[in-house]
Amino acid sequence: MGLLTACKGKNEPSGGANGGSVTPSDTTITTTDTVRVTWNGASAAIEGTHEGVSVASENGYVTVTSTVKDITYLLSGNGQGQLTIYGTNRHQLILSDLTLTCSDGPAINNQCKKSCYVVLSGTNSLTDGSSYATSTEDRKAAFFSEGQMIFSGGGSLTVKGNYKHAMASDDYIQFAQSTGSLTLMAASDGMHANDGIYFDGGTFTISAGEEGIQCDTSVIKINAGTITVSKAGDKGITAFDTIIINGGTIRVNSEYKCIKTKGNLIINGGDIQVVCSGASSSSGGGWGGWGDNSSSSSPEGIEAKGTITINGGIVYSQANDDAINSGGDFTINGGCVCAYSTGNDGLDANGNFYIKGGLIYAIGARSPEVAIDANSEQQKKLYVTGGTLVTIGGLESGSQLTQSCYSASYSANTWYALVVGNDVFAFKTPSSSNNSSSGGGPGGGGPGGGSSSSTLVVSGATKPALYMSVTASGTAIFNSMAFYPASYTGGSSVTLSDYTSSGGGFGGW
Numbered sequence: 001m002g003l004l005t006a007c008k009g010k011n012e013p014s015g016g017a018n019g020g021s022v023t024p025s026d027t028t029i030t031t032t033d034t035v036r037v038t039w040n041g042a043s044a045a046i047e048g049t050h051e052g053v054s055v056a057s058e059n060g061y062v063t064v065t066s067t068v069k070d071i072t073y074l075l076s077g078n079g080q081g082q083l084t085i086y087g088t089n090r091h092q093l094i095l096s097d098l099t100l101t102c103s104d105g106p107a108i109n110n111q112c113k114k115s116c117y118v119v120l121s122g123t124n125s126l127t128d129g130s131s132y133a134t135s136t137e138d139r140k141a142a143f144f145s146e147g148q149m150i151f152s153g154g155g156s157l158t159v160k161g162n163y164k165h166a167m168a169s170d171d172y173i174q175f176a177q178s179t180g181s182l183t184l185m186a187a188s189d190g191m192h193a194n195d196g197i198y199f200d201g202g203t204f205t206i207s208a209g210e211e212g213i214q215c216d217t218s219v220i221k222i223n224a225g226t227i228t229v230s231k232a233g234d235k236g237i238t239a240f241d242t243i244i245i246n247g248g249t250i251r252v253n254s255e256y257k258c259i260k261t262k263g264n265l266i267i268n269g270g271d272i273q274v275v276c277s278g279a280s281s282s283s284g285g286g287w288g289g290w291g292d293n294s295s296s297s298s299p300e301g302i303e304a305k306g307t308i309t310i311n312g313g314i315v316y317s318q319a320n321d322d323a324i325n326s327g328g329d330f331t332i333n334g335g336c337v338c339a340y341s342t343g344n345d346g347l348d349a350n351g352n353f354y355i356k357g358g359l360i361y362a363i364g365a366r367s368p369e370v371a372i373d374a375n376s377e378q379q380k381k382l383y384v385t386g387g388t389l390v391t392i393g394g395l396e397s398g399s400q401l402t403q404s405c406y407s408a409s410y411s412a413n414t415w416y417a418l419v420v421g422n423d424v425f426a427f428k429t430p431s432s433s434n435n436s437s438s439g440g441g442p443g444g445g446g447p448g449g450g451s452s453s454s455t456l457v458v459s460g461a462t463k464p465a466l467y468m469s470v471t472a473s474g475t476a477i478f479n480s481m482a483f484y485p486a487s488y489t490g491g492s493s494v495t496l497s498d499y500t501s502s503g504g505g506f507g508g509w
Contacts, residue, residue, distance in 0.1 A: 007314050007336035007359065007477075007484070027152045027176035029117055031072040031092050037062055039079025039100060066091065066112075075100075087112040090147075095157060097122035102142075104133040107159075110145040111137060113171070120155030120180050130162040130187075141168035141192065149193075151202070152176040161186035166208075172196035172218070175225065181205075189214045190229070197239075199225045199248060207231045212252065215239040220261075222248045222270065229253065235260050236274065243304075245270045245313065253277060256299045258317065264306035265326075267335065269313040273479060276301045276319035300325050301339070307351070310335045310358065316478045322348040323363075330374075332387065334358045338478035340430075341365055345373040346393060353382040353396070355389065361427055361482060364393025371457070372396060382501070388420050389459040390427060399501040405459040406496035408466060417467045417488040420460035426472035426486035429456075457499050467491035 035055060036047040042060040052068035060081020064073065069089035078099040085091070085108075093108070093116060100107045107126035110116050128142035138146065142161040148171040159166040159182070166184040167173070172195040179202030184190035190206035191197065196218040202225045206212040212229035213220065213236070220239040229236040229252040236252035237243070242263040250272045252258040258274030259265070278299030301317030301324060302308075308326040312335045317323040323339035323346050324330075330349035338361040339346035346362035347353070353374040362371035371393035374382040382399035392410065395401075410416070413431040417424055458464050470491035474483035 007312065007334075027117065027150050027174065027178075028119070029070055029090065029092055031070045032068075034072040034074055035064070036074045036076075037083065039075075039077035039081060039098070041078075042080050044077070044079065044081060082107060082109060084109045085112050085116075088114065090115040090117070092117040092119065094119045094121055094153075095124040095155065097124065099125045101127040103129040104131065105129060105135070106132075106139050106142055106144045108143045108145075109137070109139055110147065112145075113147045115148045115150060116145050118149060118151045118153075120151065120153035120157050122155050124155060125158045125160075127160040128163050132163055138170065141165035141186075143167045145169045145171070147171050149173045150176070151182075152178045154178060154180040156181045156183075158183040159185070161188070161190075164188045165192045166190050166206075168192040170194045172198065174198040175200060175202040177201035177224065179225070184208070186210075190232075192216075194218075196220070199223060199227065201225050204228065205230060209233045210235070211238050212236045212254065213238070215241070217241065219244065219263075222246065222250065224248045227251070229258075232258075239263065242266065242306075244268070245272065247313075250274070257301075257303055258319075259302045260300075260304070262305045264328075265302070265304040265308045267308075267310045267313050267315060269311075271314045273316045274301045274318070275479075276317075276321075279320055298322070303327075307331070308349075309333070310337055314477055316340075316481075318342075318479065320344070322346075324348070326350060326353075329354065332356065332358050332360060336477060336484060337361070338481065339363065339371075340481070341369070343369075345369050346371045346391070348373045349380070349382075350375045350378075352380045355382070355384045355387050357386045359388045359425060359484065360390070361425075361478060362389075362391045362393070363430060364391070370394045370396055372399075374399070384459060386461065387459070388418070388423070388425060388461070388464075389457070390418060390425070391457045392429060394455065395457060395499075395501040397501055401459075401499075401501065403459055403461070404463065405457050405499040405501075406464065407455050407457050407499040408494045408496050410456045410494075411468065414468055415470050415472050415488075415491075416494075417470045417472060417486065417491060418458055418460070419465040419467070421462055424474075424486045424488060425482065425484050426470065426474065426488055427478075427482040458496065464496070466494040466496060468494050 033050040053066045066087035072092040076096045082102040166186040173193045181203040189211040190208040199222045212232040226249045232254035235257040236254040238260045243261045247269045252274040255278040301319035305327040307328040318340040320343040323341040325348045329351035331354040336359045340363045346364045364371035371391035382396040385402040470488040474486035
């Protein structure tokens with residue numbers, strides 16, 4: 001089995017809304033009647049009636065009160081005002097070429113605690129005010145719902161949250177396979193939910209003053225879709241429970257945490273690329289009292305307070321602090337993983353670290369930081385029993401290397417080809433200004449004080465062959481720092497020596 005197979009993960013089998021992938025039939029309902037609301041400036045026209053449903057409209061502010069189940073509200077037009085829904089049963093909103101702006105509250109304020117099925121049709125836009133009128137109701141987003149928000153439909157939706165969040169639910173938010181595109185811009189969070197967020201499709205572009213996507217108490221599960229957090233002032237994707245990534249394309253650029261969970265992180269598939277742009281203001285430290293770990297002092301790319309398990313997918317994380325940090329054990333069974341730190345460890349576990357498979361390219365900063373770190377201070381170890389491994393910055397002292405590792409000198413800003421059996425992995429080393437004693441941002445210097453020539457460590461199922469100064473091509477991965485699968489021409493053979501981690505830093509510091 002080649003390395004490329006290990007880079008890919010399998011989606012979970014089809015299941016319910018909170019399980020594996022859902023189907024469109026899980027996210028639509030058959031409704032009994034339709035009430036049409038069409039905005040035109042500061043007025044709204046109402047069409048359709050149903051017993052048990054009352055609709056009041058004044059100056060563009062529409063209030064629906066319903067005691068019946070499965071009513072569709074078809075929303076369209078261009079105007080100023082608000083839709084407020086009170087009810088005790090599930091219902092459906094069809095947004096059909098709707099542009100709605102509210103100056104003193106949410107554009108859509110759903111106070112019903114039952115499921116709200118949202119179907120996107122055409123081009124839609126919702127905008128709230130920068131301040132809200134006084135109310136006893138919980139309202140915190142331009143598109144707010146007390147109940148579940150379940151999206152489908154191939155249209156588009158732009159939501160601008162000037163007051164706080166762009167979109168928020170006090171229950172869970174779910175996106176079906178058929179979901180179109182959403183653009184979320186917010187003063188605080190782009191997307192905020194209390195009880196879970198589930199992605200099975202859709203294209204999302206998010207810019208937020210604080211978190212791009214946040215779940216307060218439960219899981220974030222990404223099965224499919226394209227998620228781009230173009231800017232987050234604090235964290236990109238964050239959950240207070242588990243984050244599970246089975247597929248999809250994820251791009252995050254944030255100041256201090258790109259992906260963070262207080263629970264466990266499980267990556268089974270997907271194409272993930274995160275860049276944490278914040279500057280570290282302390283020496284970092286892990287979870288559980290290991291120094292100051294506030295967001296502003298430890299700009300880490302991917303962080304989990306619990307464990308991290310990577311079984312598949314392509315993962316690239318770049319940061320000035322740890323590129324990927326686990327508060328507990330860290331296990332890599334498969335996938336392609338690149339962790340690039342310009343000021344700390346590439347891969348860091350505050351428990352044991354297990355490398356059993358996959359393709360790993362880890363870049364650590366100057367001594368005493370390393371490419372792959374386990375919590376040896378608490379008698380934890382790094383165990384390497386499989387996989388293909390390239391590190392710049394050495395391995396944790398005292399690592400258990402069941403699979404043989406080899407060391408070699410390397411030159412900065414140079415393309416290399418690592419050959420393991422019939423597989424070729426081509427990678428470029430950082431340029432000379434990265435990982436220097438003065439720190440520096442991405443694209444910086446060789447480990448160990450900025451030297452352009454230091455030590456790298458490689459490992460594979462069989463003894464690898466290494467070639468430097470090659471011309472490489474193939475499938476670009478790891479933010480174009482590597483090709484896999486790759487081919488190469490030219491270059492010269494690099495001498496490999498047996499490596500042990502009995503010392504520290506670069507195999508003996």
